[in-house]
Amino acid sequence: MMDAPSERTRVKRLNKRAKYDAETVHGILDAMPICHVGYMFNGAPYVTPTLQWREGSRVYWHGSSASRMLEACEDAQVCLTVTILDGFVMARAAFNHSCNYRSVMAFGTARKLTDPAQKEQSLKAFTEGLWPGRWDMLRKMTAQELKATTVLSMELDEASAKIRSGPPGDDEADYGLPIWAGVIPVRQELLAPADDPRLLAGLAPPRHVTDFRIG
Numbered sequence: 001m002m003d004a005p006s007e008r009t010r011v012k013r014l015n016k017r018a019k020y021d022a023e024t025v026h027g028i029l030d031a032m033p034i035c036h037v038g039y040m041f042n043g044a045p046y047v048t049p050t051l052q053w054r055e056g057s058r059v060y061w062h063g064s065s066a067s068r069m070l071e072a073c074e075d076a077q078v079c080l081t082v083t084i085l086d087g088f089v090m091a092r093a094a095f096n097h098s099c100n101y102r103s104v105m106a107f108g109t110a111r112k113l114t115d116p117a118q119k120e121q122s123l124k125a126f127t128e129g130l131w132p133g134r135w136d137m138l139r140k141m142t143a144q145e146l147k148a149t150t151v152l153s154m155e156l157d158e159a160s161a162k163i164r165s166g167p168p169g170d171d172e173a174d175y176g177l178p179i180w181a182g183v184i185p186v187r188q189e190l191l192a193p194a195d196d197p198r199l200l201a202g203l204a205p206p207r208h209v210t211d212f213r214i215g
């Protein structure tokens, strides 16, 4: 197995669940656009949920240029996590209950994209990554909208993944107990797209909406 890229990314608790290869880390990021970004602001820790996307070996997130989170993260050390809950694992003893999950923790220094063209390109990659073909359908971004948007990115060279799957692990003696044990699988369900009440008549959702998948 590939070794941890740094001491602080080395999974110590249940390290058999650890993976450090780019394919695994990228796969989890690509499967779940929600991340949590942890950073320090005025001497206190904050963890902000937001959306992320990946381009090559970098992870990106964005927001209002007035956002405290983005201002505090710029050129600062951050920790970004992504979590996918795959199941509730129910054992014969409370102690052995667990979750099935895929998660990533990535550490690094967040950098702001300063070149407007690069910033727009990245926002396009974000949109296209979720809904291929959407960017070119949209009203073009104005210079003011671009200015009002900050994009941060971070190299994914210090990241760990942790994955749990499968049934509960009970103490050997407990397998004979008449207690239900197993897994309640979890997945995010997409419902039918809901038209905007102000949608022009006769517009059907495009393929990138009807074919959208997550997880």
Ligand SMILES: Cc1cc2nc3c(=O)[nH]c(=O)nc-3n(C[C@H](O)[C@H](O)[C@H](O)COP(=O)(O)OP(=O)(O)OC[C@H]3O[C@@H](n4cnc5c(N)ncnc54)[C@H](O)[C@@H]3O)c2cc1C
Binding pocket: 008, 009, 010, 011, 012, 013, 014, 083, 084, 085, 099, 100, 101, 102, 103, 104, 105, 159, 160, 161, 162
């Ligand atoms: C959905 C979900 C539910 C969980 N429920 C619990 C719970 O109830 N109680 C509990 O104690 N733990 C739970 N965990 C596991 C938890 O995320 C930590 O792995 C665990 O608490 C050990 O933390 P630690 O700081 O001691 O890890 P350490 O092993 O000391 O962490 C060292 C390094 O390992 C890596 N690492 C640690 N955890 C993760 C992770 N989850 N994903 C990616 N890299 C990681 C990081 O790089 C970290 O810096 C859950 C995880 C998920 C995703």
